[in-house]
Amino acid sequence: MDRAAETELWSAPRALEPVRARVELPGSKSLTNRELVLAALANGPGEVRRALRSRDTELMAAALTTLGSPVDTSGADWAVRPGIIGGQAVPAAVDCGLAGTVMRFVPPVAALCAADVAFDGDPHARTRPMGEVLTALRSLGVDVGGPDGDRLPFTVHGTGAVRGGTVVIDASASSQFVSALLLAAPAYEEGIDVRHDGKPVPSLPHIEMTVACLRARGVEVDDSDANRWQVAPGPIAARDVAIEPDLSNAAPFLMLALTSGGSVTVPGWPSSTTQAGDALRDILARMGAEVILDEDGLTVTGTGTISGIDADLHDVGELAPAIAALAALADSPSHLRGIAHIRGHETDRLAALATELTGLGAAVTEHDDGLSLAPAPLHGGVFRTYADHRMAHAGVIVGSAVDDVQVEDITTTSKTFPGFEHVWAGLFPR
Numbered sequence: 139m140d141r142a143a144e145t146e147l148w149s150a151p152r153a154l155e156p157v158r159a160r161v162e163l164p165g166s167k168s169l170t171n172r173e174l175v176l177a178a179l180a181n182g183p184g185e186v187r188r189a190l191r192s193r194d195t196e197l198m199a200a201a202l203t204t205l206g207s208p209v210d211t212s213g214a215d216w217a218v219r220p221g222i223i224g225g226q227a228v229p230a231a232v233d234c235g236l237a238g239t240v241m242r243f244v245p246p247v248a249a250l251c252a253a254d255v256a257f258d259g260d261p262h263a264r265t266r267p268m269g270e271v272l273t274a275l276r277s278l279g280v281d282v283g284g285p286d287g288d289r290l291p292f293t294v295h296g297t298g299a300v301r302g303g304t305v306v307i308d309a310s311a312s313s314q315f316v317s318a319l320l321l322a323a324p325a326y327e328e329g330i331d332v333r334h335d336g337k338p339v340p341s342l343p344h345i346e347m348t349v350a351c352l353r354a355r356g357v358e359v360d361d362s363d364a365n366r367w368q369v370a371p372g373p374i375a376a377r378d379v380a381i382e383p384d385l386s387n388a389a390p391f392l393m394l395a396l397t398s399g400g401s402v403t404v405p406g407w408p409s410s411t412t413q414a415g416d417a418l419r420d421i422l423a424r425m426g427a428e429v430i431l432d433e434d435g436l437t438v439t440g441t442g443t444i445s446g447i448d449a450d451l452h453d454v455g456e457l458a459p460a461i462a463a464l465a466a467l468a469d470s471p472s473h474l475r476g477i478a479h480i481r482g483h484e485t486d487r488l489a490a491l492a493t494e495l496t497g498l499g500a501a502v503t504e505h506d507d508g509l510s511l512a513p514a515p516l517h518g519g520v521f522r523t524y525a526d527h528r529m530a531h532a533g534v535i536v537g538s539a540v541d542d543v544q545v546e547d548i549t550t551t552s553k554t555f556p557g558f559e560h561v562w563a564g565l566f567p568r
């Protein structure tokens with residue numbers, strides 16, 4: 139990324155009157171990148187319809203194309219032609235950017251190529267944890283080398299086949315370690331039996347999403363024991379799938395209803411979903427909103443009060459930055475717990491939130507596994523984003539209620555929502 143864009147400041151719009159809006163959201167990152175991987179390994183061509191077009195998903199499409207399953211991203215529906223399994227031996231390089239889903243989900247797929255596949259990414263991606271995935275691949279018979287052995291960069295020396303079998307990993311740093319192994323496992327000779335041994339696995343709904351995507355394509359998955367997932371070897375059925383809107387990216391928009399005392403509707407909110415972001419319905423109601431889910435979508439209405447919240451966000455850590463920002467505006471204290479693992483996200487989110495919210499006057503205490511916030515008068519200033527899309531979301535939420543908040547590098551939101559700043563600014567009456 140160019141240095142000028144990284145340090146550029148964006149004046150966050152301030153809501154001077156209630157915002158009443160209907161916001162169409164782009165597709166889910168998590169669903170798009172799972173369906174792309176499964177489509178690339180499927181037993182025939184398929185489409186990922188209404189795919190999210192963003193940095194993370196374009197990197198995934200490019201990676202799978204490089205490995206031999208071309209993804210045509212020219213339209214709104216992305217067509218995938220599987221070719222990785224049994225494909226040509228062509229050495230390849232994969233750019234992971236800062237995408238956890240690319241750096242964790244693609245290496246187990248690359249192991250199925252009969253070629254060397256080199257992985258690297260953004261500077262901060264080299265610090266994100268992923269050693270458990272590489273160790274698991276090695277124990278399944280895959281040769282993975284690299285200067286560190288535990289992190290990016292590394293090279294997967296694929297032989298065209300993976301034995302598979304039983305692996306024990308510690309997935310307490312990221313659910314994506316488990317999802318990564320499950321997604322490629324039907325193509326392994328023995329499938330996979332993944333057991334977790336360690337502190338509780340975070341973001342479990344994301345593993346449930348992986349299991350649901352596999353089953354929808356006819357793959358046999360046994361997740362009946364806690365901390366154990368077994369995937370049988372077999373074909374991954376080709377299908378056309380439609381991607382739901384990204385419910386986690388709905389957070390700043392729905393929160394604008396609370397910070398402005400207005401009302402925001404997100405159409406197309408699914409009545410049942412595997413997305414962790416669905417938890418916003420309960421969380422926002424607890425923080426003082428009126429929340430209605432009907433055929434029109436999800437409508438959140440501010441009641442004039444923002445209440446603090448005591449919440450264990452272990453399952454929904456990706457919502458923490460937005461919730462922390464809203465909590466900083468609340469008129470009662472908050473305690474956000476169970477999220478030590480978000481220190482390994484796009485940045486150390488607990489440290490970044492504590493620093494940046496405190497810089498705007500918030501009373502924040504950083505704990506090993508979370509944050510406490512107490513009511514305090516906020517003021518304007520620069521809100522730094524650390525190349526993290528969800529830090530940018532946190533900055534604009536505060537900025538909607540506080541004069542003169544300048545958000546650094548707003549375009550970092552393109553990781554999962556290109557053009558976010560235009561959609562956001564368009565919601566404020568001039």
Ligand SMILES: O=C(O)C1=C[C@@H](OP(=O)(O)O)[C@@H](O)[C@H](O)C1
Nearest residue numbers: 168312313314340341344455456
């Ligand atoms: O599999 C996925 O699509 C994701 C899993 C979660 O990761 P962690 O388990 O690392 O929190 C989540 O926070 C991330 O935004 C997306």
Ligand SMILES: C=C(OP(=O)(O)O)C(=O)O
Nearest residue numbers: 236237238239456483484
């Ligand atoms: C943790 C996140 O991303 P990633 O998929 O890169 O892990 C996120 O989007 O909040």
